[in-house]
Amino acid sequence: MNDVVVASSASDSAAVEAVKQHHAHMAGTLAGLVDRVLDATDDATALRARDALVRWAEGDLVPHARAEEAAMYPLAHADERAGLLVEAMLAEHVLIVGLVGRLAAAPDHVHAAAEARALAVTFDSHLAKENDQILPLLAGKPDVSLSAALAGMHELLGGHEGHEHSHDPDHGHDEHVDAGDRREAAPTSAAEPAPGGGCGGACACGESDGAGYPELDARDVPHAIRHATIFGALDAVEPGGGLVLVAPHDPLPLLRQLEGRAPGAFTVEYLERGPEAWRLQLVRG
Template identity: 45%
Template sequence: MSALTFASAPEDAEALYGAEADYARIAGELAGRVTLLLTAAGRGERAAERFRAGLVAFCDRELLPHTAAEEATLYPVARRLPDTRLLVEGLIGEHRCLASLVDALRTAPTTAVAAADARALQVVFEEHVAKQNGLVLPLLAAAPGVRLARLLERLHHRIAHTPLNGGASAANGTQKAGGMKAEESAGCGCACGAEEATEPVLDVRDIPHALRHATVFGALEAVPAGQAMVLVAPHDPIPLLAQIEQRNPGLFAVKYLQRGPEAWRLRLSHR
Protein backbone atom coordinates (compact mmCIF):
# COMPACT_ATOMS: atom_id res chain seq x y z
CA MET A 1 0.00 0.00 0.00
CA SER A 2 1.42 3.40 -0.90
CA ALA A 3 2.01 6.35 1.38
CA LEU A 4 -0.64 8.28 -0.55
CA THR A 5 -3.27 5.75 0.50
CA PHE A 6 -2.62 6.53 4.15
CA ALA A 7 -2.20 10.28 3.96
CA SER A 8 -5.04 12.77 4.23
CA ALA A 9 -3.17 15.39 2.13
CA PRO A 10 -0.61 15.11 -0.71
CA GLU A 11 2.06 17.00 1.24
CA ASP A 12 1.62 14.57 4.13
CA ALA A 13 2.07 11.63 1.75
CA GLU A 14 5.35 13.12 0.57
CA ALA A 15 6.41 13.82 4.15
CA LEU A 16 5.55 10.26 5.16
CA TYR A 17 7.70 8.84 2.37
CA GLY A 18 10.59 11.14 3.31
CA ALA A 19 10.37 10.23 6.99
CA GLU A 20 10.39 6.51 6.22
CA ALA A 21 13.49 7.01 4.07
CA ASP A 22 15.16 9.00 6.85
CA TYR A 23 14.53 6.27 9.43
CA ALA A 24 15.82 3.67 6.96
CA ARG A 25 18.99 5.74 6.51
CA ILE A 26 19.64 5.92 10.26
CA ALA A 27 18.92 2.20 10.72
CA GLY A 28 21.21 1.35 7.82
CA GLU A 29 24.08 3.50 9.04
CA LEU A 30 23.70 2.02 12.52
CA ALA A 31 23.78 -1.50 11.07
CA GLY A 32 26.94 -0.74 9.11
CA ARG A 33 28.77 0.63 12.12
CA VAL A 34 27.64 -2.24 14.34
CA THR A 35 28.76 -4.81 11.77
CA LEU A 36 32.25 -3.35 11.60
CA LEU A 37 32.51 -3.34 15.39
CA LEU A 38 31.40 -6.97 15.54
CA THR A 39 33.91 -8.10 12.94
CA ALA A 40 36.72 -6.09 14.55
CA ALA A 41 35.99 -7.29 18.09
CA GLY A 42 37.75 -10.61 17.54
CA ARG A 43 40.71 -9.11 15.71
CA GLY A 44 42.25 -6.75 18.20
CA GLU A 45 41.29 -4.35 20.96
CA ARG A 46 42.74 -1.27 19.27
CA ALA A 47 40.76 -1.57 16.02
CA ALA A 48 37.55 -2.44 17.85
CA GLU A 49 37.93 0.57 20.14
CA ARG A 50 38.02 2.91 17.15
CA PHE A 51 34.80 1.45 15.80
CA ARG A 52 33.19 1.58 19.26
CA ALA A 53 34.06 5.26 19.64
CA GLY A 54 32.68 6.03 16.18
CA LEU A 55 29.45 4.16 16.92
CA VAL A 56 28.92 6.04 20.19
CA ALA A 57 29.57 9.36 18.44
CA PHE A 58 27.03 8.43 15.74
CA CYS A 59 24.41 7.63 18.38
CA ASP A 60 25.06 10.92 20.19
CA ARG A 61 24.91 12.87 16.93
CA GLU A 62 22.05 11.10 15.11
CA LEU A 63 20.11 8.43 16.97
CA LEU A 64 19.52 9.97 20.40
CA PRO A 65 18.61 13.47 19.12
CA HIS A 66 16.12 11.82 16.78
CA THR A 67 14.39 9.89 19.56
CA ALA A 68 14.27 12.99 21.78
CA ALA A 69 12.70 14.99 18.95
CA GLU A 70 10.08 12.28 18.43
CA GLU A 71 8.94 12.62 22.03
CA ALA A 72 8.76 16.40 21.77
CA THR A 73 6.93 16.67 18.43
CA LEU A 74 5.26 13.47 17.21
CA TYR A 75 4.23 11.63 20.35
CA PRO A 76 2.14 14.34 22.07
CA VAL A 77 -0.07 14.42 18.96
CA ALA A 78 -0.07 10.65 18.44
CA ARG A 79 -1.08 10.09 22.06
CA ARG A 80 -4.34 11.98 21.43
CA LEU A 81 -5.40 9.68 18.59
CA PRO A 82 -7.86 6.85 19.34
CA ASP A 83 -6.26 3.71 20.79
CA THR A 84 -2.66 4.93 20.49
CA ARG A 85 -1.78 5.82 24.09
CA LEU A 86 -0.31 2.40 24.93
CA LEU A 87 1.60 2.31 21.64
CA VAL A 88 3.20 5.67 22.37
CA GLU A 89 4.05 4.67 25.93
CA GLY A 90 5.73 1.56 24.58
CA LEU A 91 7.77 3.57 22.10
CA ILE A 92 8.88 5.97 24.84
CA GLY A 93 9.98 2.92 26.83
CA GLU A 94 12.05 1.84 23.83
CA HIS A 95 13.69 5.26 23.82
CA ARG A 96 14.79 4.70 27.42
CA CYS A 97 16.13 1.29 26.43
CA LEU A 98 18.06 2.76 23.50
CA ALA A 99 19.61 5.45 25.70
CA SER A 100 20.63 2.82 28.26
CA LEU A 101 22.23 0.67 25.57
CA VAL A 102 24.20 3.63 24.23
CA ASP A 103 25.47 4.33 27.76
CA ALA A 104 26.34 0.66 28.21
CA LEU A 105 28.21 0.71 24.90
CA ARG A 106 30.03 3.86 25.98
CA THR A 107 31.26 2.33 29.25
CA ALA A 108 31.61 -1.36 28.32
CA PRO A 109 34.72 -2.82 30.03
CA THR A 110 35.75 -5.01 27.07
CA THR A 111 35.23 -5.06 23.33
CA ALA A 112 33.31 -8.32 23.65
CA VAL A 113 30.80 -6.65 25.97
CA ALA A 114 30.69 -3.58 23.69
CA ALA A 115 29.93 -5.81 20.70
CA ALA A 116 27.03 -7.45 22.55
CA ASP A 117 25.64 -4.05 23.57
CA ALA A 118 25.99 -2.78 19.99
CA ARG A 119 24.11 -5.74 18.55
CA ALA A 120 21.32 -5.30 21.12
CA LEU A 121 21.15 -1.60 20.23
CA GLN A 122 20.75 -2.46 16.55
CA VAL A 123 17.97 -4.98 17.20
CA VAL A 124 15.98 -2.63 19.44
CA PHE A 125 16.32 0.29 17.05
CA GLU A 126 15.25 -1.74 14.03
CA GLU A 127 12.15 -2.91 15.92
CA HIS A 128 11.49 0.70 16.92
CA VAL A 129 11.78 1.88 13.31
CA ALA A 130 9.36 -0.84 12.17
CA LYS A 131 6.71 0.46 14.61
CA GLN A 132 7.46 4.09 13.78
CA ASN A 133 7.17 3.56 10.01
CA GLY A 134 4.41 0.97 10.12
CA LEU A 135 2.13 2.45 12.78
CA VAL A 136 2.84 5.93 14.14
CA LEU A 137 3.64 7.79 10.92
CA PRO A 138 0.73 6.32 8.88
CA LEU A 139 -1.71 7.04 11.74
CA LEU A 140 -0.55 10.65 11.94
CA ALA A 141 -0.66 11.05 8.16
CA ALA A 142 -4.23 9.74 7.99
CA ALA A 143 -5.59 11.56 11.05
CA PRO A 144 -8.06 14.40 10.26
CA GLY A 145 -6.77 17.76 11.40
CA VAL A 146 -3.17 16.54 11.75
CA ARG A 147 -0.53 17.84 9.33
CA LEU A 148 2.29 15.32 9.35
CA ALA A 149 4.44 17.52 7.13
CA ARG A 150 4.38 20.31 9.72
CA LEU A 151 5.11 17.92 12.56
CA LEU A 152 8.13 16.56 10.72
CA GLU A 153 9.37 20.07 9.99
CA ARG A 154 9.29 20.74 13.72
CA LEU A 155 11.05 17.44 14.39
CA HIS A 156 13.89 18.24 11.99
CA HIS A 157 14.20 21.78 13.33
CA ARG A 158 14.52 20.42 16.86
CA ILE A 159 17.18 17.89 15.80
CA ALA A 160 19.17 20.60 14.04
CA HIS A 161 19.21 22.68 17.20
CA THR A 162 19.98 19.87 19.64
CA PRO A 163 23.36 20.45 21.39
CA LEU A 164 24.34 16.79 20.87
CA ASN A 165 23.84 17.15 17.11
CA GLY A 166 27.33 18.34 16.29
CA GLY A 167 29.14 18.28 12.99
CA ALA A 168 30.75 15.26 11.41
CA SER A 169 33.38 13.59 13.55
CA ALA A 170 36.97 14.44 12.76
CA ALA A 171 37.56 10.70 12.69
CA ASN A 172 35.68 10.60 9.42
CA GLY A 173 38.53 12.47 7.76
CA THR A 174 38.54 15.10 5.05
CA GLN A 175 37.54 14.68 1.47
CA LYS A 176 40.24 14.68 -1.17
CA ALA A 177 40.10 15.63 -4.80
CA GLY A 178 40.30 12.99 -7.49
CA GLY A 179 38.25 10.08 -8.71
CA MET A 180 37.48 6.63 -7.39
CA LYS A 181 39.80 4.19 -9.08
CA ALA A 182 38.95 0.50 -9.36
CA GLU A 183 41.98 -1.77 -9.39
CA GLU A 184 42.28 -5.44 -10.20
CA SER A 185 43.86 -7.61 -7.54
CA ALA A 186 46.88 -9.66 -8.44
CA GLY A 187 47.19 -13.38 -7.96
CA CYS A 188 44.26 -15.71 -7.38
CA GLY A 189 41.55 -13.03 -7.29
CA CYS A 190 40.19 -13.94 -3.85
CA ALA A 191 40.49 -12.28 -0.46
CA CYS A 192 43.15 -14.67 0.80
CA GLY A 193 45.84 -12.04 1.35
CA ALA A 194 47.02 -11.31 4.86
CA GLU A 195 46.09 -7.64 4.45
CA GLU A 196 42.44 -8.38 3.69
CA ALA A 197 42.24 -11.12 6.33
CA THR A 198 42.70 -8.60 9.14
CA GLU A 199 40.20 -6.03 7.84
CA PRO A 200 36.53 -5.79 8.83
CA VAL A 201 34.09 -7.41 6.42
CA LEU A 202 30.64 -6.08 5.56
CA ASP A 203 28.51 -8.75 3.86
CA VAL A 204 25.35 -7.08 2.54
CA ARG A 205 23.83 -10.14 0.87
CA ASP A 206 21.40 -10.76 3.73
CA ILE A 207 20.62 -7.08 4.39
CA PRO A 208 17.20 -5.89 3.12
CA HIS A 209 17.59 -4.01 -0.14
CA ALA A 210 15.99 -0.86 1.29
CA LEU A 211 18.75 -0.63 3.93
CA ARG A 212 21.68 -1.92 1.89
CA HIS A 213 23.18 1.31 0.58
CA ALA A 214 22.68 3.17 3.85
CA THR A 215 24.41 0.30 5.67
CA VAL A 216 27.43 0.60 3.40
CA PHE A 217 27.55 4.38 3.81
CA GLY A 218 27.44 4.04 7.59
CA ALA A 219 30.18 1.43 7.57
CA LEU A 220 32.41 3.57 5.37
CA GLU A 221 31.99 6.53 7.70
CA ALA A 222 33.40 4.31 10.46
CA VAL A 223 36.55 3.41 8.53
CA PRO A 224 39.45 5.67 9.63
CA ALA A 225 41.77 7.31 7.13
CA GLY A 226 44.50 4.90 6.09
CA GLN A 227 42.32 1.86 6.82
CA ALA A 228 40.00 -0.27 4.70
CA MET A 229 37.04 -2.62 4.79
CA VAL A 230 35.98 -5.53 2.60
CA LEU A 231 32.53 -5.35 1.01
CA VAL A 232 30.74 -8.55 -0.02
CA ALA A 233 27.84 -8.05 -2.44
CA PRO A 234 25.53 -10.36 -4.43
CA HIS A 235 26.37 -8.58 -7.72
CA ASP A 236 28.80 -6.06 -9.09
CA PRO A 237 27.84 -2.94 -7.08
CA ILE A 238 28.53 -0.39 -9.81
CA PRO A 239 25.61 1.97 -8.89
CA LEU A 240 26.67 1.84 -5.23
CA LEU A 241 30.27 2.72 -6.12
CA ALA A 242 29.00 5.68 -8.15
CA GLN A 243 27.00 6.90 -5.13
CA ILE A 244 30.03 6.51 -2.85
CA GLU A 245 32.12 8.57 -5.24
CA GLN A 246 29.38 11.21 -5.52
CA ARG A 247 29.13 11.50 -1.74
CA ASN A 248 32.89 11.49 -1.12
CA PRO A 249 34.84 12.40 -4.27
CA GLY A 250 38.20 10.64 -4.33
CA LEU A 251 38.02 9.54 -0.69
CA PHE A 252 37.89 5.77 -1.27
CA ALA A 253 39.98 3.56 -3.53
CA VAL A 254 38.37 0.33 -4.73
CA LYS A 255 40.08 -2.98 -5.48
CA TYR A 256 38.13 -6.01 -6.69
CA LEU A 257 39.13 -9.15 -4.82
CA GLN A 258 36.54 -11.45 -6.37
CA ARG A 259 34.17 -11.02 -9.31
CA GLY A 260 31.32 -13.51 -8.87
CA PRO A 261 29.70 -15.74 -9.69
CA GLU A 262 28.03 -15.98 -6.27
CA ALA A 263 29.67 -13.00 -4.58
CA TRP A 264 31.62 -9.90 -5.42
CA ARG A 265 34.29 -8.91 -2.88
CA LEU A 266 35.76 -5.43 -2.96
CA ARG A 267 38.34 -3.73 -0.77
CA LEU A 268 37.42 -0.08 -0.10
CA SER A 269 40.36 1.89 1.26
CA HIS A 270 39.93 5.25 2.99
CA ARG A 271 42.72 7.37 1.52
Protein backbone atom coordinates in the same frame (compact mmCIF):
# COMPACT_ATOMS: atom_id res chain seq x y z
CA MET B 1 5.96 -6.99 5.67
CA ASN B 2 4.13 -4.61 3.35
CA ASP B 3 6.42 -1.70 2.38
CA VAL B 4 3.62 0.31 0.75
CA VAL B 5 2.38 3.22 2.89
CA VAL B 6 -0.94 4.80 1.93
CA ALA B 7 -0.61 8.52 2.69
CA SER B 8 -3.28 11.19 2.69
CA SER B 9 -1.14 13.57 0.59
CA ALA B 10 1.89 13.54 -1.68
CA SER B 11 3.84 15.66 0.80
CA ASP B 12 3.16 13.20 3.61
CA SER B 13 4.21 10.32 1.37
CA ALA B 14 7.49 12.12 0.70
CA ALA B 15 7.95 12.75 4.42
CA VAL B 16 7.49 9.04 5.18
CA GLU B 17 10.05 8.15 2.53
CA ALA B 18 12.55 10.69 3.90
CA VAL B 19 12.22 9.37 7.45
CA LYS B 20 12.61 5.77 6.28
CA GLN B 21 15.72 6.68 4.30
CA HIS B 22 17.21 8.42 7.33
CA HIS B 23 16.36 5.39 9.47
CA ALA B 24 18.17 3.13 7.00
CA HIS B 25 21.20 5.41 6.98
CA MET B 26 21.31 5.40 10.78
CA ALA B 27 20.89 1.62 10.93
CA GLY B 28 23.79 1.17 8.51
CA THR B 29 26.04 3.48 10.51
CA LEU B 30 25.13 1.79 13.78
CA ALA B 31 25.79 -1.67 12.34
CA GLY B 32 29.22 -0.60 11.10
CA LEU B 33 30.20 0.97 14.42
CA VAL B 34 28.97 -2.03 16.38
CA ASP B 35 30.94 -4.38 14.12
CA ARG B 36 34.10 -2.44 14.95
CA VAL B 37 33.50 -3.08 18.64
CA LEU B 38 32.67 -6.75 18.15
CA ASP B 39 35.61 -7.40 15.80
CA ALA B 40 38.25 -5.72 17.97
CA THR B 41 41.17 -7.98 18.85
CA ASP B 42 42.09 -6.39 22.18
CA ASP B 43 40.67 -4.14 24.88
CA ALA B 44 42.42 -0.98 23.64
CA THR B 45 41.02 -1.35 20.11
CA ALA B 46 37.59 -2.22 21.46
CA LEU B 47 37.48 0.84 23.71
CA ARG B 48 38.47 3.14 20.84
CA ALA B 49 35.65 1.63 18.79
CA ARG B 50 33.35 1.99 21.79
CA ASP B 51 34.19 5.68 22.04
CA ALA B 52 33.39 6.21 18.34
CA LEU B 53 30.04 4.46 18.78
CA VAL B 54 29.20 6.53 21.87
CA ARG B 55 30.07 9.79 20.08
CA TRP B 56 27.77 8.88 17.21
CA ALA B 57 24.98 7.76 19.53
CA GLU B 58 25.14 10.94 21.60
CA GLY B 59 25.42 13.16 18.53
CA ASP B 60 22.88 11.45 16.24
CA LEU B 61 20.90 8.63 17.78
CA VAL B 62 19.78 10.31 21.01
CA PRO B 63 18.90 13.65 19.31
CA HIS B 64 16.88 11.63 16.76
CA ALA B 65 14.93 10.02 19.59
CA ARG B 66 14.29 13.38 21.24
CA ALA B 67 13.06 14.84 17.95
CA GLU B 68 10.62 11.94 17.57
CA GLU B 69 9.29 12.61 21.04
CA ALA B 70 8.73 16.26 20.16
CA ALA B 71 7.30 15.94 16.64
CA MET B 72 5.92 12.47 15.88
CA TYR B 73 4.91 10.78 19.08
CA PRO B 74 2.41 13.38 20.34
CA LEU B 75 0.53 13.11 17.03
CA ALA B 76 0.45 9.33 17.23
CA HIS B 77 -0.46 9.27 20.93
CA ALA B 78 -3.55 11.35 20.20
CA ASP B 79 -4.92 8.40 18.21
CA GLU B 80 -6.49 5.89 20.58
CA ARG B 81 -5.24 3.04 18.40
CA ALA B 82 -1.61 3.98 19.08
CA GLY B 83 -1.60 5.20 22.67
CA LEU B 84 -0.12 2.05 24.20
CA LEU B 85 2.34 1.64 21.34
CA VAL B 86 3.68 5.17 21.78
CA GLU B 87 4.10 4.63 25.51
CA ALA B 88 6.08 1.48 24.76
CA MET B 89 8.19 3.39 22.24
CA LEU B 90 8.95 6.06 24.83
CA ALA B 91 10.03 3.33 27.24
CA GLU B 92 12.35 2.00 24.53
CA HIS B 93 13.89 5.45 24.21
CA VAL B 94 14.71 5.31 27.92
CA LEU B 95 16.24 1.88 27.34
CA ILE B 96 18.29 3.12 24.37
CA VAL B 97 19.66 6.11 26.29
CA GLY B 98 20.51 3.80 29.18
CA LEU B 99 22.35 1.42 26.86
CA VAL B 100 24.40 4.31 25.50
CA GLY B 101 25.34 5.26 29.05
CA ARG B 102 26.31 1.70 29.96
CA LEU B 103 28.29 1.40 26.75
CA ALA B 104 30.23 4.56 27.62
CA ALA B 105 31.12 3.03 30.98
CA ALA B 106 32.07 -0.41 29.62
CA PRO B 107 35.56 -1.18 30.99
CA ASP B 108 36.73 -3.78 28.47
CA HIS B 109 36.04 -5.55 25.19
CA VAL B 110 33.62 -8.11 26.59
CA HIS B 111 31.38 -5.55 28.29
CA ALA B 112 31.56 -3.09 25.39
CA ALA B 113 30.61 -5.81 22.90
CA ALA B 114 27.64 -6.88 25.01
CA GLU B 115 26.29 -3.34 25.37
CA ALA B 116 26.93 -2.52 21.70
CA ARG B 117 25.09 -5.62 20.52
CA ALA B 118 22.18 -4.89 22.86
CA LEU B 119 21.97 -1.35 21.48
CA ALA B 120 21.91 -2.61 17.89
CA VAL B 121 19.19 -5.19 18.54
CA THR B 122 17.03 -2.71 20.45
CA PHE B 123 17.40 -0.01 17.79
CA ASP B 124 16.56 -2.38 14.93
CA SER B 125 13.39 -3.50 16.69
CA HIS B 126 12.49 0.10 17.46
CA LEU B 127 12.93 1.21 13.85
CA ALA B 128 10.75 -1.62 12.58
CA LYS B 129 7.85 -0.46 14.74
CA GLU B 130 8.29 3.15 13.65
CA ASN B 131 8.49 2.27 9.96
CA ASP B 132 5.70 -0.31 9.96
CA GLN B 133 3.26 1.14 12.50
CA ILE B 134 3.85 4.75 13.56
CA LEU B 135 4.62 6.25 10.14
CA PRO B 136 1.75 4.55 8.25
CA LEU B 137 -0.68 5.58 10.98
CA LEU B 138 0.32 9.24 10.81
CA ALA B 139 0.59 9.36 7.03
CA GLY B 140 -2.91 7.97 6.60
CA LYS B 141 -4.63 10.49 8.87
CA PRO B 142 -6.18 13.31 6.79
CA ASP B 143 -6.31 15.58 9.85
CA VAL B 144 -2.54 15.29 10.43
CA SER B 145 0.13 16.89 8.24
CA LEU B 146 3.19 14.76 8.84
CA SER B 147 5.24 16.83 6.40
CA ALA B 148 4.42 20.03 8.29
CA ALA B 149 5.20 18.43 11.64
CA LEU B 150 8.62 17.30 10.44
CA ALA B 151 9.52 20.38 8.38
CA GLY B 152 13.09 21.47 8.97
CA MET B 153 13.85 18.69 11.46
CA HIS B 154 17.25 17.41 10.33
CA GLU B 155 17.33 14.94 13.23
CA LEU B 156 14.35 13.12 11.70
CA LEU B 157 14.82 13.70 7.99
CA GLY B 158 18.60 13.63 7.64
CA GLY B 159 20.29 14.92 4.52
CA HIS B 160 18.87 12.27 2.15
CA GLU B 161 22.44 11.36 1.09
CA GLY B 162 21.48 7.76 0.63
CA HIS B 163 18.10 8.25 -1.00
CA GLU B 164 17.52 5.43 -3.43
CA HIS B 165 15.80 7.63 -6.01
CA SER B 166 18.71 9.80 -7.01
CA HIS B 167 18.96 11.92 -10.14
CA ASP B 168 21.62 9.62 -11.57
CA PRO B 169 20.33 8.85 -15.08
CA ASP B 170 21.34 5.20 -14.68
CA HIS B 171 19.89 4.87 -11.22
CA GLY B 172 17.43 2.05 -10.83
CA HIS B 173 18.37 0.62 -14.22
CA ASP B 174 21.84 -0.76 -13.57
CA GLU B 175 20.58 -4.34 -13.55
CA HIS B 176 19.81 -4.02 -17.27
CA VAL B 177 23.06 -2.47 -18.51
CA ASP B 178 25.19 -4.83 -20.58
CA ALA B 179 28.86 -5.47 -19.92
CA GLY B 180 30.08 -2.98 -22.52
CA ASP B 181 27.92 -0.19 -21.12
CA ARG B 182 29.17 -1.00 -17.61
CA ARG B 183 32.76 -0.43 -18.68
CA GLU B 184 31.92 2.85 -20.42
CA ALA B 185 29.95 4.07 -17.40
CA ALA B 186 32.62 3.14 -14.86
CA PRO B 187 33.27 5.72 -12.13
CA THR B 188 36.38 7.84 -12.29
CA SER B 189 38.81 9.23 -9.72
CA ALA B 190 39.14 7.35 -6.43
CA ALA B 191 35.83 5.57 -6.95
CA GLU B 192 37.11 3.78 -10.08
CA PRO B 193 37.24 0.05 -9.25
CA ALA B 194 40.73 -1.36 -9.26
CA PRO B 195 41.11 -3.93 -12.03
CA GLY B 196 42.83 -6.43 -9.73
CA GLY B 197 44.68 -8.00 -12.66
CA GLY B 198 41.77 -10.16 -13.72
CA CYS B 199 40.19 -10.76 -17.06
CA GLY B 200 37.20 -8.54 -16.27
CA GLY B 201 34.71 -11.36 -16.70
CA ALA B 202 32.68 -13.41 -14.27
CA CYS B 203 35.54 -15.75 -13.38
CA ALA B 204 37.59 -15.39 -10.21
CA CYS B 205 41.00 -14.81 -11.80
CA GLY B 206 42.83 -11.78 -10.45
CA GLU B 207 40.37 -11.44 -7.57
CA SER B 208 41.33 -11.46 -3.90
CA ASP B 209 39.76 -12.11 -0.56
CA GLY B 210 38.74 -9.26 1.73
CA ALA B 211 41.38 -8.16 4.23
CA GLY B 212 39.33 -9.15 7.24
CA TYR B 213 36.96 -6.21 6.86
CA PRO B 214 33.32 -6.54 7.98
CA GLU B 215 30.92 -7.61 5.26
CA LEU B 216 27.59 -6.03 4.37
CA ASP B 217 25.35 -8.26 2.25
CA ALA B 218 23.13 -5.72 0.50
CA ARG B 219 21.16 -8.50 -1.15
CA ASP B 220 19.29 -8.86 2.13
CA VAL B 221 18.39 -5.14 2.31
CA PRO B 222 15.09 -3.98 0.74
CA HIS B 223 15.74 -2.15 -2.52
CA ALA B 224 14.07 1.08 -1.39
CA ILE B 225 16.57 1.60 1.45
CA ARG B 226 19.61 -0.22 0.05
CA HIS B 227 21.74 2.80 -0.85
CA ALA B 228 20.92 4.61 2.40
CA THR B 229 21.92 1.53 4.41
CA ILE B 230 25.20 1.15 2.52
CA PHE B 231 26.10 4.83 2.87
CA GLY B 232 25.36 4.62 6.58
CA ALA B 233 27.68 1.64 6.93
CA LEU B 234 30.42 3.43 4.98
CA ASP B 235 30.08 6.48 7.22
CA ALA B 236 31.14 4.22 10.10
CA VAL B 237 34.40 3.21 8.39
CA GLU B 238 37.41 4.95 9.94
CA PRO B 239 40.52 6.01 7.96
CA GLY B 240 42.48 2.92 7.03
CA GLY B 241 39.46 0.73 7.59
CA GLY B 242 37.25 -0.93 5.04
CA LEU B 243 34.04 -2.72 4.22
CA VAL B 244 33.27 -5.65 1.93
CA LEU B 245 30.02 -5.02 0.08
CA VAL B 246 28.04 -7.90 -1.42
CA ALA B 247 25.61 -6.67 -4.09
CA PRO B 248 23.07 -8.44 -6.31
CA HIS B 249 24.47 -6.66 -9.40
CA ASP B 250 27.41 -4.50 -10.39
CA PRO B 251 26.80 -1.38 -8.25
CA LEU B 252 28.20 1.27 -10.59
CA PRO B 253 25.44 3.85 -9.87
CA LEU B 254 26.15 3.43 -6.15
CA LEU B 255 29.86 4.02 -6.73
CA ARG B 256 29.11 7.19 -8.69
CA GLN B 257 26.90 8.40 -5.84
CA LEU B 258 29.66 7.56 -3.36
CA GLU B 259 32.21 9.57 -5.34
CA GLY B 260 29.76 12.47 -5.48
CA ARG B 261 29.16 12.55 -1.73
CA ALA B 262 32.72 11.68 -0.64
CA PRO B 263 35.14 12.44 -3.51
CA GLY B 264 38.29 10.35 -3.34
CA ALA B 265 37.48 8.98 0.11
CA PHE B 266 37.43 5.29 -0.84
CA THR B 267 39.41 2.97 -3.07
CA VAL B 268 37.40 0.14 -4.58
CA GLU B 269 38.51 -3.35 -5.55
CA TYR B 270 36.33 -6.06 -6.99
CA LEU B 271 36.69 -9.38 -5.15
CA GLU B 272 34.01 -11.21 -7.14
CA ARG B 273 32.15 -10.32 -10.35
CA GLY B 274 28.88 -12.23 -10.45
CA PRO B 275 26.89 -13.87 -11.70
CA GLU B 276 25.11 -14.48 -8.39
CA ALA B 277 26.85 -11.75 -6.41
CA TRP B 278 29.32 -8.92 -6.78
CA ARG B 279 31.76 -8.49 -3.86
CA LEU B 280 33.64 -5.21 -3.56
CA GLN B 281 36.21 -4.11 -1.03
CA LEU B 282 35.96 -0.41 -0.17
CA VAL B 283 38.83 1.05 1.86
CA ARG B 284 38.82 4.57 3.30
CA GLY B 285 42.05 6.47 2.68
